[in-house]
Amino acid sequence: MRDFVQRVVEKLNIEENRDRVSVVQYSRDPEVHFHLNAYTTKEDILDSVRGLRHKGGRPLNTGAALQYVKDNVFTASSGSRRLEGVPQILILLSGGRSYDNVDAAASSLKEIGVLTFGIGSRGSDSGELQRISNDPKYALSVSDFSELPNVQEQLLASVHTVVVPIATTSPTADYTTPKKDVVFLLDGSDGTRNSFPAMRDFVQRVVEKLNIEENRDRVSVVQYSRDPEVNFYLNAYTTKEDVLDSVRGLRHKGGRPLNTGAALQHVKDNVFTASSGSRRLEGVPQVLILLSGGRSYDNVDAAASSLKEIGVLTFGIGSRGSDSGELQRISNDPKYAISVSDFSELPNVQEQLLASVHTVAIPIATTSSTVTADYTTPKKDVVFLLDGSDGTRNSFPAMRDFVQTVVEKLNIEENRDRVSVVQYSQDPEVNFYLNAYTTKEDVLDSVRGLRHKGGRPLNTGAALQYVKDNVFTASSGSRRLEGVPQILILLSGGRSYDNVDGAASSLKEIGVLTFGIGSRGSDSGELQRISNDPKYALSVSDFSELPNVQEQLLASVHTVVVPIATTSPTGMCMTNIYVLCLFCLYLKLLSSCVQWHAHQQLR
Structure with missing residues (x-):
């Protein structure tokens, strides 16, 4: 069991602000070996895992142990980032039937969004493991824990499949998770002078829906006419109030003509960059929201393509003076190009925009089976x-x-x-x-x-x-x-x-x-x-x-x-992995097994 935990940990990306791990043993009572915030390096965790010693004791109270990790481990004080939208994973290894009832504790874990996977040996109760697990197919069985390597890849593949949360698109949808970098590109040309207050108010309302704080959402605002002008970069502010203060103070830029292509290229080269606060190379979704009141004087196609190539999700909103075809070519998908007769109508499309941003920025695409469904992301x-x-x-x-x-x-x-x-x-x-x-x-x-x-x-x-x-x-x-x-x-x-x-x-x-x-x-x-x-x-x-x-x-x-998060060094989904090791074999039996194993090695 200990070796299994070690091998799983070796597959994770444990460092500051990435994966976190906790290990708990239980028999009659649970005992925490280390909490989620105990270590920030993989080597420290592996050292602790290698040093694990069997707890012992009887009977096996799985229900009490599940309730304990819910109340004491999946908490902010113990290092859980559940309230920040980070996936919460519980991996249970159980060698016997629980002496107490598991149903209420298993349900309470599911209610707070913990994804539970149960692995049992021949002595465990398969029905009990299935009720504990989030889905019966996440309950795995081996005849003996020495066979755990045979199910390791199956477990990791299942964990990998379910860890990205799926966004709702209802009017009450939460647009605050996960973190994203959002750039507003505003038409500040002479043609939008009268409607600029409405554009500014729209930005303000969208910002109010975001979760702007350290290591969460970031915002930048850029205006453009003949030339682009950055009002503030993605790393300028770390609080929502500071961003809102800056947005309220925006003044119309003015100028002509409207060079949308040059503006798109500018944000690609100067705003969606690490030096300006972009976290694109860390796998954070990059979102560009364009508000344009007219047809571009220059060509937009090359710059729009270059943004798509680096993974920026572009949404275009235009008024009656803009070119709908141009907006569709700029946007990642034609359906992400939205039109209003006048920018004073922007409140009417705010929820539509936020729902679309929320759907694609996780990044989770729709699962529609229509011919227009997008099957291109993520990589496979x-x-x-x-x-x-x-x-x-x-x-x-x-x-x-x-x-x-x-x-x-x-x-x-x-x-x-x-x-x-x-x-x-x-x-x-x-x-x-x-x-x-x-x-x-x-x-x-x-x-x-x-x-x-x-x-x-x-x-x-x-x-x-x-x-x-x-x-x-x-x-x-x-x-x-x-x-x-x-x-x-x-x-x-x-x-x-x-x-x-x-x-x-x-x-x-x-x-x-x-x-x-x-x-x-x-x-x-x-x-x-x-x-x-x-x-x-x-x-x-x-x-x-x-x-x-x-x-x-x-x-x-x-x-x-699609719900599979990439695990590349630059784009791995943060995951809290909670390994609940259930050492329920009697010490005498364990000693016998160790002796037998040593004998086999000598042979």
């Missing part, structure tokens, strides 16, 4: 495994077209989505690896040139094992160890000649999310066992019908990969 590694056996010769063009259509929906460029294609029959064959191409056009060219492999029989199990061992690897371009979601899309036209279960399980263990699509010749039960969830196994009567399930597939992929 996508592998297509295609049945290239003799039985799919006639339907292979339809499979190739399907891959092409899905690829067109992805965002393939440096440090974004990556794609690989593998065909298989008796043996697998890689058409291209994840690191083969960095542009969408190159990938599409390769997909268009795919030729049917042929061969028999259909060894799906061997193919699954092959992609696990040879494609989902760092040397082939996989970024799994960086926390990038790993997606496998299998198209199979027949029943596998070999067994698929072992390979399918090994993919799940390393966190690969598998989706299976079969035609009438395939085995639906086999596809369901291969897929991460039976609902991710789709069927068509013939592969020519693949366009009918394309959006369903993309919506499913989108649903499971």
